[in-house]
Each structure stands twice: as structure tokens, then as C-alpha cells.
Amino acid sequence: MNGSVVGSGPVGSGAVGLEARVGALLDEALALYRDSPRAVSWLRGHRARFAEPVRVAVAGGHGTGKSTLVSALVGEELTAPPTATAWYRDGARPAAWVGAHEVPVVRRDDGVRVEAGGAERVVVEWPARSLRDLVLVDTRPDAPVELVFGEADAVLHLTRHVRDEDLERLRAGHDHPIARAAPVTTLLVLARADEIGGGRIDALSSAKQIARRCRRDPAVRGLCQDAVAFAGLLAVASRTLRDEEFAALGALSGLARAELDGHLLSADRFAGEDFPVALGASARQRLLDRLGLFGVRLCTTLIRQGFDTRVKLTGQLAQRSGLGELREAIGAHLTERRGALKARSALLGLDVVLRAEPRPGSVGLLGALERVVAGAHDFRELRLLAALAGGRVSLPGELGEEATRLVGGAGTGAAARLGAEEQGLSGRELRHLLLDVLGRWREHAASPVLDNAQRRAAGVVVRSCEGVLVERGGVAG
Numbered sequence: 001m002n003g004s005v006v007g008s009g010p011v012g013s014g015a016v017g018l019e020a021r022v023g024a025l026l027d028e029a030l031a032l033y034r035d036s037p038r039a040v041s042w043l044r045g046h047r048a049r050f051a052e053p054v055r056v057a058v059a060g061g062h063g064t065g066k067s068t069l070v071s072a073l074v075g076e077e078l079t080a081p082p083t084a085t086a087w088y089r090d091g092a093r094p095a096a097w098v099g100a101h102e103v104p105v106v107r108r109d110d111g112v113r114v115e116a117g118g119a120e121r122v123v124v125e126w127p128a129r130s131l132r133d134l135v136l137v138d139t140r141p142d143a144p145v146e147l148v149f150g151e152a153d154a155v156l157h158l159t160r161h162v163r164d165e166d167l168e169r170l171r172a173g174h175d176h177p178i179a180r181a182a183p184v185t186t187l188l189v190l191a192r193a194d195e196i197g198g199g200r201i202d203a204l205s206s207a208k209q210i211a212r213r214c215r216r217d218p219a220v221r222g223l224c225q226d227a228v229a230f231a232g233l234l235a236v237a238s239r240t241l242r243d244e245e246f247a248a249l250g251a252l253s254g255l256a257r258a259e260l261d262g263h264l265l266s267a268d269r270f271a272g273e274d275f276p277v278a279l280g281a282s283a284r285q286r287l288l289d290r291l292g293l294f295g296v297r298l299c300t301t302l303i304r305q306g307f308d309t310r311v312k313l314t315g316q317l318a319q320r321s322g323l324g325e326l327r328e329a330i331g332a333h334l335t336e337r338r339g340a341l342k343a344r345s346a347l348l349g350l351d352v353v354l355r356a357e358p359r360p361g362s363v364g365l366l367g368a369l370e371r372v373v374a375g376a377h378d379f380r381e382l383r384l385l386a387a388l389a390g391g392r393v394s395l396p397g398e399l400g401e402e403a404t405r406l407v408g409g410a411g412t413g414a415a416a417r418l419g420a421e422e423q424g425l426s427g428r429e430l431r432h433l434l435l436d437v438l439g440r441w442r443e444h445a446a447s448p449v450l451d452n453a454q455r456r457a458a459g460v461v462v463r464s465c466e467g468v469l470v471e472r473g474g475v476a477g
Helices: 012-032 037-051 066-074 145-151 164-173 177-181 193-199 203-216 232-240 243-253 257-264 267-271 281-304 310-321 323-333 335-356 362-375 377-390 399-406 414-418 427-445 452-471
Strands: 054-060 085-090 095-098 101-103 105-108 111-114 121-126 134-138 154-159 186-190 226-229
Touching (some): 012 335, 037 335, 054 145, 054 335, 066 154, 066 232, 066 323, 186 323, 203 226, 232 281, 232 323, 243 281, 257 267, 257 281, 267 281, 310 323, 323 335, 335 377, 362 377, 377 399, 377 452, 399 414, 399 427, 414 427, 414 452
Parallel strands (some): 054 134, 085 121, 154 186, 186 226
Antiparallel strands (some): 085 134, 095 101, 095 121
């Protein structure tokens, strides 16, 4: 194997086992297609992806804030050419390439710019902890759905409001037998949440309520693992706010509300000449560019409420922007599922070759591929999560919520599956709790009260619990 994963998937050894099986299929295909340079290049590319972090495509239409989201996750205001699909990876130093040629990365007053002209693809390396587990792919708004979902292991789909075209794109991303059998982990991001309701001061609360409704909407929940409200400008500012910007906000908050509020009704009035504090027009325009009018209102309100240091203020911005929820969703649904997502991408790539260039021996490989897709427990978990979220399988009472958690819907660690992350249980206590849960779900799997689909779902939960028990040194039988 080119890489292995520790602790990803339902069982530490199980995820590596899936990767090993898929890697063996790729090796067989490489031998079968050794006389086809195009197929060999394609298969080797997918083989090499096992050693990479999870590839996450950031997708969405014009003005949804894709680059802003990338900047918030990386912790730096980064700008690549608008013509390019920009790939962001962890690196020892800031650097960027177009093909084999390194291009300038320049820091300016408005952030860091990659000077790559009209390049269509640029690879940016940046030293950031958040990029150790992710490769972020900032896609062009006009990128075809099959390209976005084909090159990525998972997708963050950004939209201001969930519309029919958003649902159509998400459905198209699942329009493949393997994609349906092993649903891609897609997160829906309600971007620019601060603009909800005309940018009222309660806009972020309203946006989070809309995200909760999206999670419950049958038309949405079967197409994504989670929905998160996100205010990009606030999130970026929470990580990059400068001392002079905080000082300017402090000066604004020192004004009486009655004196300031009239100037916060529109961007033109805020940036105009008639302003009641000695703060130049260029500084005010910079605040607008960085925070938006809503962000300026929020920051001045927070400073008046006692968040009167830069550290206190940026902490509030991070919390209110949805950045924390987004990171948690990425961790629970993407990075902790690395092994399964990598294997799924490789199977999709292998399927392309086997169907595009059929030859003696490819039928057997295709059958082996289908058996892996049908039999891998990692994929069974993903299918059950999608079925529970989409309402195709329902369990009585609180069993549906518990099943979602036990198959990794809130994280794949033992404590997360058991809902015990906040309890600080010892390993022995976790094991006893797990045994109790396993016993209950074995009863559900054999219960005559449940229908066949519900008992099959319970069986998947049982297998997940058994896997965690084995991983922790217990006996599942």
C-alpha cells in the first residue's frame, strides 16, 4: 500500500482492510492494462491518492464565497486567479505551481495573492495545521458536476439558499452505481449566513435555524450528511483580524449607538465623508471589505458588551460565524472517514477503466469490484446513514438517532459513537457501555416487531458495535 490509515472507519483494521482489498484490485488492473498508457496513468493516479489526505472540493456558484471559506479554514486571506481551479495542500513554505513551474506568492495589504495569470489549474502549498488532513480544491463555478465529484473524495457544496439547481447538482453527483452504493460524504454549506434577513443583527441565528430545517427536509437530507450555516467574512476575520482593524472598531464602538447607527444603514453612508469619528474613508472601506456591514455592526455591538480585546472579539467571531461547526462536520464526516472515502474514489476510477476499455479479464475484475462495494462494512455504514437521513429507513422512537450515532454519523471514535465524549469515561467504562449497547441492538436485529428493512439496519449497527469492540480488545461473539 502507498499509505494506511489508523483509526479511520468503523474499525481501525477494517478501514485498512478495505484499502488493501481495493489496492489489490488496482494492482490487478495495472497488470491487465499494462499495454494501455492512458489506463495505466489513470490507475496509478488513483493508487497514489491512497497516500494523500482527503480531497475536499469546495463547490458552488458565483458569489457563494468559496475562496472565503478556504481562507477561513487555512487561516490566511488567500487569492488565486479566478480562472483557476486552486488546489491547497500543506507545505513547508508558501509556494505555488502551475504545472512544473513555480509562480510568485505575494503578500499585499489585502492578503496573499498567487500570481499565475490566466492559469486553469494552480497548486498552492501553505504551512497550515488544517491542511495536514485535507487537500482543499477551490473549483470554478462552471466546473462540470462529474469533474467536481470525480476528482474529489468529498464535497462542500456552498449555496446562499437551497434551490432546485442545488439539489439537481447534488443528485447528479450521486448518479453512478458505486456512488449510490457508497454515498459520497457531501456537506451542504449555507454560505454568507450574515446576509439572511437583510443582515439583521440576529441573521446568524436565523441562518442556523434554516440549516437545522435543511437537515430535516427529506428533499435535502438524503443528498448530504449535514447542513451548516457559515458566515465567511466573520470566519476569516476571526483568524486574521489585525491590531489596527481592532483599534478602528474600538473607536467606532466608543460612539453612542444613536450617533453610529445611522451610518450603519448602508455601505455608502458608512464610507461617506460626513462621519462622526476621526477614521479615514480608506480605513472604513477596508473594514467593509473585511467584515461587511453586518460584521461592523456585530463587532461594535460585541465590544460594547465587554468583548473588548482582540482575543475576546475574534473568539466571538469564530463562534458566531459557524467556523467551529464547519470544522466539526468536516472532522466527523470527512477526515475520520478517510479510508472509506479513498477506497470509494479508487473504485469509481477503476470502474471507469473497466467499462471504457473492456477486454478479457475485465469482467472478472468488475465482478470483484461489485463484491467489494456490496460487502464492505464501511460502505454499509455510509448507505445506512444516507437511508436514515433520507427517510428510506426509519426506526421507532429514538432508535433512529442512536443508530445514526452508532454507525459514525457524529464521529467514528468509540466515545463519539456511544455519545459519551463529554463524560470522560475510562476505557473499561466505555467497554461496559459498549457491551450493553451491543446487547440491545442484537435484540433489535432479531425483533419480530421490526420489519425486514429495520432489522437489516439494526444488523449494520450490530456489526459496527462489534467492530469497535474488537478494536478495543474485546470479544464480539
